[in-house]
Amino acid sequence: MKVPLKARLLLPAAAWMALFQLLPLALIVLVSVCMRGQYGGVQWRLAFGSYGRILDPLYVPVFSRSLAQALLATALCVLLSFPISYWMARLEKRAQGVAVLLVLIPFWTNILVRLYAWMFILGRTGLVNSAAAGLGLWRDPLEMLFSQKSVLLGLVYGHLPFMILPLYAALEKIDWGLVDAARDLYASPAQAFLKVVLPLSKPGLIAGSILVFTSIPCDFATPDLLGGAKNMMVGNLIQQQYLVVRDWPFGSALSLFLMAGIGVGVFAYLRQERAAA
Amino acid sequence: MSVDSVGDAEIAKPSQPLEDLSIELRGIAKSFKGVPAVHSVDLSVRKGEFFALLGPSGCGKTTLLRMIAGFEFPDRGEIRLQGRDVANVPPNERPVNMVFQHYALFPHLTVSDNIAFGLRMRRLPKDEVARRVREGLEIVQLVGMEGRYPHQLSGGQQQRVALARAVVNRPEVLLLDEPMAALDEKLRKSMRAELKELQHRIGISFIYVTHDQGEALELADRIAVMEKGKVMQIGTPQEIYESPRSTFVADFVGVSNLLQGKVVEAEQLLGESNGARRRIAVDVEGVGRVAAFTDHALEPGAAVVLSLRPERIHLSASPVGELENRVASKVERAIFLGSDVHYRLKLASGRVLLAQSIYSPLRRVRREGERIFLQWRAEDASVLPE
Numbered sequence: 001m002k003v004p005l006k007a008r009l010l011l012p013a014a015a016w017m018a019l020f021q022l023l024p025l026a027l028i029v030l031v032s033v034c035m036r037g038q039y040g041g042v043q044w045r046l047a048f049g050s051y052g053r054i055l056d057p058l059y060v061p062v063f064s065r066s067l068a069q070a071l072l073a074t075a076l077c078v079l080l081s082f083p084i085s086y087w088m089a090r091l092e093k094r095a096q097g098v099a100v101l102l103v104l105i106p107f108w109t110n111i112l113v114r115l116y117a118w119m120f121i122l123g124r125t126g127l128v129n130s131a132a133a134g135l136g137l138w139r140d141p142l143e144m145l146f147s148q149k150s151v152l153l154g155l156v157y158g159h160l161p162f163m164i165l166p167l168y169a170a171l172e173k174i175d176w177g178l179v180d181a182a183r184d185l186y187a188s189p190a191q192a193f194l195k196v197v198l199p200l201s202k203p204g205l206i207a208g209s210i211l212v213f214t215s216i217p218c219d220f221a222t223p224d225l226l227g228g229a230k231n232m233m234v235g236n237l238i239q240q241q242y243l244v245v246r247d248w249p250f251g252s253a254l255s256l257f258l259m260a261g262i263g264v265g266v267f268a269y270l271r272q273e274r275a276a277a
Numbered sequence: 278m279s280v281d282s283v284g285d286a287e288i289a290k291p292s293q294p295l296e297d298l299s300i301e302l303r304g305i306a307k308s309f310k311g312v313p314a315v316h317s318v319d320l321s322v323r324k325g326e327f328f329a330l331l332g333p334s335g336c337g338k339t340t341l342l343r344m345i346a347g348f349e350f351p352d353r354g355e356i357r358l359q360g361r362d363v364a365n366v367p368p369n370e371r372p373v374n375m376v377f378q379h380y381a382l383f384p385h386l387t388v389s390d391n392i393a394f395g396l397r398m399r400r401l402p403k404d405e406v407a408r409r410v411r412e413g414l415e416i417v418q419l420v421g422m423e424g425r426y427p428h429q430l431s432g433g434q435q436q437r438v439a440l441a442r443a444v445v446n447r448p449e450v451l452l453l454d455e456p457m458a459a460l461d462e463k464l465r466k467s468m469r470a471e472l473k474e475l476q477h478r479i480g481i482s483f484i485y486v487t488h489d490q491g492e493a494l495e496l497a498d499r500i501a502v503m504e505k506g507k508v509m510q511i512g513t514p515q516e517i518y519e520s521p522r523s524t525f526v527a528d529f530v531g532v533s534n535l536l537q538g539k540v541v542e543a544e545q546l547l548g549e550s551n552g553a554r555r556r557i558a559v560d561v562e563g564v565g566r567v568a569a570f571t572d573h574a575l576e577p578g579a580a581v582v583l584s585l586r587p588e589r590i591h592l593s594a595s596p597v598g599e600l601e602n603r604v605a606s607k608v609e610r611a612i613f614l615g616s617d618v619h620y621r622l623k624l625a626s627g628r629v630l631l632a633q634s635i636y637s638p639l640r641r642v643r644r645e646g647e648r649i650f651l652q653w654r655a656e657d658a659s660v661l662p663e
Contacts, residue, residue, distance in 0.1 A: 180348055181381035183368040185395035185442070195394075199385045 032252035040246030050253035059237065066233040069148070070216040073155040077163040077212050078205065080156065085164050085204070086197075089171035096172070103161050111158060115225045118154055119145060122226075146228035154222040159215065163208035170204025171197070206273060214262045234258055298357075299324045299482035300345065300373075300450050305354035305364075307340055314340045316506045317354070322450065322482050327473070329493035330486045332503035333529065338486045341503075342452050345484065346375050358449055369398070374443035375452040379459055380435045382427040388438050389414070389423035395446045413441035416475065433464050440472075444479055453485045457492060469495055490530045494518065502526050518586075524661050527584035534590075534630045536561045536583040536658070540575050556655065559583060563628035568601045571660035580663040587633035589657040592620070592643060593650050600652035606630070608647045618642050622651060 032050055035043040053059075088099040106114060121127045122144040129141040144150055174197065182192035220235035227233075234254065241251030301321040307314050315337040322328045330338040343349045345356060347368030356364045363371050374395065382391050392413045396406045414420045417437035427435055436456060443451055456472075457465045473496055476483050487493050493500045494514040501511045502525075510522050521527035524535055538561035546554045557575055559567050561583065569583055596603060606622040609629065613636065620632045620643065632651060636642070643649060 175379075175381065177377055177379065177381040178383060180346075180368075181375070181377060181383070182394070182398075183348070184346055184373075184375045185446070186369045186398035187394075188369055191398060196383060 028252045028255055031248050032256055034249050036247050036249050040248070042248050047249070050247075050249040051257075053250055054253060054257050062232055062234060062237050065148075065231070066217045066235075069152060069155060069233060070213050073152055073159060073216055074163075074209050074213045076152070076156045077160055078167075078209065080160060081163040081167050081208065082201075085167040085171050085201075088164075088168045089174070090176075100165070100168070103164050107161070112221055112225070114158070115154060115221060118150075118157070119225060122150055122153075145226060146231070148227070148231055151223050151227040151231050151233075154226040155216055155219065158219070158222060159212045162211040162215070166207035166211065167201060167204040170201045170207075174200050202273075206270070210266055210269070214266060217258055217262065297323055299326070300484075301355075301357040302341075302345075303355040303357070305341065305344060305351045305356065307337075307344060307349060307351050314506055315344070315351070318506075318508050320501055320508060320511060322484060325480045325482055327476050327483045327485065327496055327498045329497035329500045330484060330503060331488070331490060331493040331497075331500050331530070333488055336503040337506035338488075338503050339454060340506075342375075342454055342484065342486050345450070346373055346452055347371050372449040373452055374446050374448040375454065376436075376439045376443050376456045378454045378456065380427075380439040380456075382435055382438055382442070384427050386426075387423065388419065388425050388427070388430070391427070391438055392442045392445055394442060399446075409445045413445040416444065416479070417441045432460050433468065436460065436468065440475070444475075444481065448481060450482045450484055453483060455487055456485075457487070457489070465492075472496065494530070500530075502530060504529075519659075521584055521659055521661065524582050524584065527582075527659060527661060532587055532631060532633075534585040534587065536564060536567065536585060537663075538562060538564075538567065538581060538583065540577050540579045540581055541566070543575055543577055546570075557581075557660070559660075563624060563626035564604055564630075567658070568655040569658045569660050570656050573660060573662050575660070575662065582661045582663060583658040584661055585630075585653060585658040587619070587631040589653050590630065590632040591652045592632060592634060593652060596650050598650075598652050601655045602651075602653045602657075604630075604651045606649055606651055608643045608645050608649055611643055611645055613642055622649065 031042050033046055033048060035045045035047040035049070037043045084103075088096055088103075091099060119126070123129070124141045124143070124145075126144075128144065132138050133141070178196050178200070179192050182196045183189070187195060217234045218238075219233070220239045223231050223233045223236050224239075238251050238254045238258070241247045241254060299322045303319055305318045306316055318337075318341060320328075330341060332338045340349060344351050344364075347363070347366060347370075351364050354364065355362045358372060383394065386394070389410050392410045393406050396409055401409070410423070411420075414423060417440050419434065419437050419441065422430070422434065427438065430438065436459075439456070457468060460468060469492060485493070485496060494517075497514060499511060499513055500517050502509045502517060504525050510517060510526050512520075517526060517530050521530065521533075527533045528535060536559075538559040540557050541560045542558040544556045546556055553572060553574060555571050555573075555575065557569055557571055559569060559581060561567050567583060571581075575581060591598070591600060596605070604624055606624050608620055609623045610621040612619040612621075616636055617633055618636050620634075622630050622632055624630065630651065634640075
């Protein structure tokens with residue numbers, strides 16, 4: 001049998017995807033429509049009860065909190081990334097490589113370790129509070145951990161590179177002669193930015209926003225470590241269903257619901273962007 | 278030369294009436310990180326003039342243009358536009374517009390939005406913007422293309438959009454930074470004619486940067502030849518070509534035989550209206566004794582370079598003739614180019630000279646290896662002091 005080269009080259013990737021992406025996904029779908037086993041696990045009988053439970057008012061705050069945090073964190077990432085990415089894009093070519101490396105270096109350390117570092121920084125007896133006490137700024141330690149804000153901080157911190165890099169890639173491609181052209185055509189520096197740089201950086205903004213926005217609801221380590229129990233997000237809820245409550249069908253249903261929600265959101269966003277362009 | 282001495286010189290000599298000048302540069306100098314890019318440049322462009330800045334890459338012509346546009350600020354000197362010094366005014370507040378080398382069209386805007394950009398930035402009324410955009414499209418013959426994006430246009434069309442985008446603002450001076458460089462040879466030729474015609478029609482002063490001497494000769498009313506940040510010579514194309522004042526200009530503009538030699542005789546011509554004109558005899562290495570005229574006060578022993586254009590050399594089979602200078606040679610190579618024939622001619626000394634003659638079917642093309650005499654008049658060579 002003669003298999004074309006293109007197909008043969010695609011085979012390993014296709015096999016990988018089938019084995020480690022499609023198969024588990026199919027399993028999740030299957031589990032989500034089964035019944036919960038009495039002592040955890042799954043009872044292989046068709047039941048759609050898990051989907052009904054998603055709409056339980058009990059979980060509404062979890063979903064709305066996740067959405068709000070994701071939106072806020074994405075917006076903050078955009079605001080923080082733009083100056084950094086812009087600065088990187090205007091560096092000399094070799095310095096740009098160093099800058100990209102610096103952005104990537106935190107990834108060499110596990111996210112959990114980095115989150116513990118944040119706990120150490122923000123905690124009651126942490127770096128900030130003890131430094132403030134030492135400088136006489138305030139005496140009673142500030143309660144910074146285990147709040148929405150500390151979770152937001154952690155989310156922005158953890159996801160910033162996912163915004164910086166695509167935005168940098170888009171800015172790096174801009175022909176800076178276009179800014180000269182805009183300035184020559186009576187645009188002030190601010191107008192040149194708004195009319196030329198910003199529209200041309202849009203592909204990077206879109207890619208970065210999608211990366212950040214879609215991965216935040218799935219994050220459970222950050223809300224867990226920096227937020228505590230009362231700042232739970234969808235990711236924590238799913239993790240709980242699997243590891244604590246041992247209600248796999250509900251956990252699976254939640255996962256699929258989240259996937260669908262993100263998928264629809266991204267699709268609608270891209271469609272609207274395309275219509276605007 | 279200092280800024281002050283330039284200022285004095287301006288006052289001392291009767292200069293152009295101010296209202297006839299579009300732009301005037303006085304003592305403009307600029308360095309980048311201590312490396313001088315432009316040294317004390319003085320030049321002025323008249324209203325409606327097509328002015329070319331010609332020079333090899335790195336000669337400072339683009340830096341000069343960018344200073345006129347306002348993208349760079351000079352370290353010293355004045356840029357006078359409409360009677361005021363704009364040397365330190367930002368680009369968006371100067372009445373000049375630029376056509377960029379690679380056009381710099383906004384890729385996210387349509388043709389008409391590109392053309393309207395400057396007009397909208399200046400907050401012109403909507404109907405005025407629409408009127409001028411239409412006018413601009415007509416000037417560059419792109420009516421019907423207004424809805425296209427730059428990537429949907431050919432190189433020539435992109436260049437037209439860049440032109441329209443600049444001229445609709447009716448600038449005092451239009452700056453063009455090697456606008457033909459990105460076009461192919463054939464298109465470049467037709468765009469040259471079109472550009473010249475357009476400039477005539479709209480009557481805006483052009484400052485045109487190029488490294489292509491053919492382009493400068495064809496298009497410009499006047500040319501400033503630049504080298505190493507200095508203006509070497511300013512003049513009409515004919516002046517630059519006929520009377521180069523340095524070996525650099527002679528070599529860069531057109532093709533020239535540069536003959537190094539020593540003055541052996543100098544005779545002041547009396548009764549000439551232009552005073553100090555001299556007839557000199559120069560001993561040129563590998564060529565022999567050559568007669569020439571010069572306005573320079575050269576004495577025997579002075580080292581000079583003679584610049585002799587290939588088309589000034591006459592070829593004849595016999596050594597007799599009325600032209601003062603005569604050398605025997607052998608045709609090394611004859612290149613037939615249609616309208617012209619180019620010759621590489623080898624002298625007895627081994628030295629090679631270039632000659633060029635108009636092709637005519639009545640005259641035969643000299644064969645390679647043929648013995649031939651080169652002749653030229655004393656006034657055909659320009660004398661350049663070393």
